Amino acid sequence: MNLEQIGTLQIIVSSVGRFWPVWLAIAMVMGTSFLYRKKLGLYGQLYETNVGLLGLAICFFWLFTAVFSSVIAPYDPISQIAVMKDALPGSVVPEGSGGGVYLFGGDKLSRDVFSRMVYGSQIVLIIAPAATLFALMVGATLGLPAGYYGGKIDTLLSFLANMVLAFPVILLFYLLVTPGIMDTPVPYVMAGVFFLFPIIFFCALFYTRFKNRPDRLYLLLGLTILLGGWVYLGLVFNADPLGIVSIDPNQLNIFIAVVFASSPGVFRIVRGLVMDIKTRDYVAAAQTRGETPWYIMLWEVLPNARGPLIVDTCLRIGYTTILLGTLGYFGLGLAPESPDWGTAIKDASRLLRTTIHPALPPTIALMSFVLGLNLLADALREQSLKD
Numbered sequence: 001m002n003l004e005q006i007g008t009l010q011i012i013v014s015s016v017g018r019f020w021p022v023w024l025a026i027a028m029v030m031g032t033s034f035l036y037r038k039k040l041g042l043y044g045q046l047y048e049t050n051v052g053l054l055g056l057a058i059c060f061f062w063l064f065t066a067v068f069s070s071v072i073a074p075y076d077p078i079s080q081i082a083v084m085k086d087a088l089p090g091s092v093v094p095e096g097s098g099g100g101v102y103l104f105g106g107d108k109l110s111r112d113v114f115s116r117m118v119y120g121s122q123i124v125l126i127i128a129p130a131a132t133l134f135a136l137m138v139g140a141t142l143g144l145p146a147g148y149y150g151g152k153i154d155t156l157l158s159f160l161a162n163m164v165l166a167f168p169v170i171l172l173f174y175l176l177v178t179p180g181i182m183d184t185p186v187p188y189v190m191a192g193v194f195f196l197f198p199i200i201f202f203c204a205l206f207y208t209r210f211k212n213r214p215d216r217l218y219l220l221l222g223l224t225i226l227l228g229g230w231v232y233l234g235l236v237f238n239a240d241p242l243g244i245v246s247i248d249p250n251q252l253n254i255f256i257a258v259v260f261a262s263s264p265g266v267f268r269i270v271r272g273l274v275m276d277i278k279t280r281d282y283v284a285a286a287q288t289r290g291e292t293p294w295y296i297m298l299w300e301v302l303p304n305a306r307g308p309l310i311v312d313t314c315l316r317i318g319y320t321t322i323l324l325g326t327l328g329y330f331g332l333g334l335a336p337e338s339p340d341w342g343t344a345i346k347d348a349s350r351l352l353r354t355t356i357h358p359a360l361p362p363t364i365a366l367m368s369f370v371l372g373l374n375l376l377a378d379a380l381r382e383q384s385l386k387d
Contacts, residue, residue: 090105
């Protein structure tokens with residue numbers, strides 16, 4: 001069936017127009033931030049460099065695309081219109097099939113490539129930053145005592161970290177995200193352990209700071225345990241009593257795989273930073289005041305290690321994004337109908353001999369998001385060196 005098509009200029013204009021909520025949100029957030037940049041610390045300093053501005057703009061673009069996906073995308077990412085199979089970019093959907101335009105064409109299952117690219121940003125923006133933050137919590141919680149105390153604690157924790165780092169990353173992920181592993185208790189046990197670390201971290205943070213102010217301490221500990229336990233039940237046991245917090249088993253599998261593989265790298269960075277910072281004068285002053293080791297680690301050492309850790313976090317989110325794309329391309333982890341960018345590239349790969357249009361949008365999306373994170377990391381590194 002020959003389909004009517006719109007021109008290239010109309011495709012570009014229509015595509016740009018679909019992102020109107022994103023342009024509006026970027027203008028509001030970046031415009032306001034630019035005006036008050038002097039009061040926004042390290043974040044505000046990013047607006048003083050072209051690299052920082054470009055990195056922020058790209059990252060905000062995909063962040064707001066994920067937030068407004070349902071408004072931007074003209075079709076459901078898994079809906080199929082039979083006549084649109086392998087449709088070329090700009091193909092007009094027949095009136096009898098609902099009307100509209102497949103701006104970036106259709107894939108082999110008659111789904112809109114543009115809508116799948118847009119919804120794919122949600123998966124990336126949920127898994128990659130969240131998994132990286134959990135890895136940061138795990139690595140920091142273990143790296144602080146290893147670097148501060150040294151000795152047997154450092155030897156044991158470093159040995160465990162080196163064991164994980166010595167294992168080939170792709171093979172490690174292949175073992176952790178194979179479909180059959182979800183039928184075993186392994187991912188749930190690992191999730192149960194990893195998801196405890198944020199609760200432990202914040203409890204230790206508040207206790208060391210407010211142990212002499214019980215009124216505030218009990219409030220903060222209560223909120224941490226209550227909110228942390230609520231999220232913990234929803235993520236690990238899928239037993240959120242309110243039915244708000246939950247995670248798909250396939251996403252949980254990838255989540256814990258990323259945390260497991262990334263935590264040793266964060267551990268080594270934190271350990272090295274702590275070994276350097278603990279020799280500073282302000283740490284000796286805290287020891288002279290009689291502060292506890294965990295107070296010094298959490299409130300004296302960790303804040304002064306934030307620059308390198310923020311840079312590493314941005315880079316690590318980029319690495320995780322590439323990894324998610326790789327796993328999706330090999331059909332591992334997420335469900336086959338998932339609109340994630342890696343799966344979309346895999347689905348389009350069979351057409352590369354005849355046409356490349358279904359593969360280009362998710363490829364460019366993945367590449368641009370990682371580029372934005374790398375530019376942001378470069379700008380943060382420059383600013384942190386000035387400090």
